Amino acid sequence: AQTVTQSQPEMSVQEAETVTLSCTYDTSESNYYLFWYKQPPSRQMILVIRQEAYKQQNATENRFSVNFQKAAKSFSLKISDSQLGDTAMYFCAFMKGGSQGNLIFGKGTKLSVKP
Amino acid sequence: ETGVTQSPTHLIKTRGQQVTLRCSSQSGHNTVSWYQQALGQGPQFIFQYYREEENGRGNFPPRFSGLQFPNYSSELNVNALELDDSALYLCASSPGQLFNNEQFFGPGTRLTVL
Numbered sequence: 001a002q003t004v005t006q007s008q009p010e011m012s013v014q015e016a017e018t019v020t021l022s023c024t025y026d027t028s029e030s031n032y033y034l035f036w037y038k039q040p041p042s043r044q045m046i047l048v049i050r051q052e053a054y055k056q057q058n059a060t061e062n063r064f065s066v067n068f069q070k071a072a073k074s075f076s077l078k079i080s081d082s083q084l085g086d087t088a089m090y091f092c093a094f095m096k097g098g099s100q101g102n103l104i105f106g107k108g109t110k111l112s113v114k115p
Numbered sequence: 116e117t118g119v120t121q122s123p124t125h126l127i128k129t130r131g132q133q134v135t136l137r138c139s140s141q142s143g144h145n146t147v148s149w150y151q152q153a154l155g156q157g158p159q160f161i162f163q164y165y166r167e168e169e170n171g172r173g174n175f176p177p178r179f180s181g182l183q184f185p186n187y188s189s190e191l192n193v194n195a196l197e198l199d200d201s202a203l204y205l206c207a208s209s210p211g212q213l214f215n216n217e218q219f220f221g222p223g224t225r226l227t228v229l
Contacts, residue, residue, distance in 0.1 A: 043222050093157075103150075
């Protein structure tokens with residue numbers, strides 16, 4: 001069975017600074033996908049970034065980038081130039097490859113961006 | 116393009132009752148997944164429907180059941196409600212034609228069981 005672990009229940013960062021959220025996962029699959037989702041207080045889960053395990057290049061979306069270490073089964077999210085609107089719960093998630101299937105989520109990290 | 120919508124926004128039930136939650140998928144999406152998110156936890160997969168058939172199920176008892184309709188909207192039914200069923204229920208839709216598509220989430224239904 002796959003598991004996703006987020007070891008930082010809460011983090012805070014000053015506006016315009018950079019913050020890194022940690023995620024580790026455990027799987028015996030070789031084909032899988034990893035995601036970071038953001039859940040603001042409005043509750044709507046929004047995809048931040050996605051990484052295919054077969055790609056060596058780390059995914060980047062504007063101010064968001066990942067550090068994907070496949071051998072270490074680590075998938076951290078870096079947020080650069082943090083903005084007040086980045087305040088939210090962040091969830092790391094795993095999906096087995098070749099499926100339409102389910103996401104396996106970590107417990108989340110609550111990020112607060114302070115002015 | 117209309118996103119994923121869910122109804123109701125929140126509701127309160129008592130233990131032993133039955134509840135039906137509804138989800139309208141995003142236009143063009145034929146796959147709907149349901150998740151339960153307990154307070155302070157990440158979402159947990161309940162089941163998925165693809166073209167009106169159940170296409171995978173998580174570790175939830177049979178009193179959690181679902182339907183998907185020809186227009187790809189979906190219902191989650193929970194019978195014999197228990198206090199531990201209190202949670203945010205999230206619906207997510209995806210195109211489904213290819214594997215590993217992004218899932219688009221609705222705003223959720225907050226269920227409180229007293």
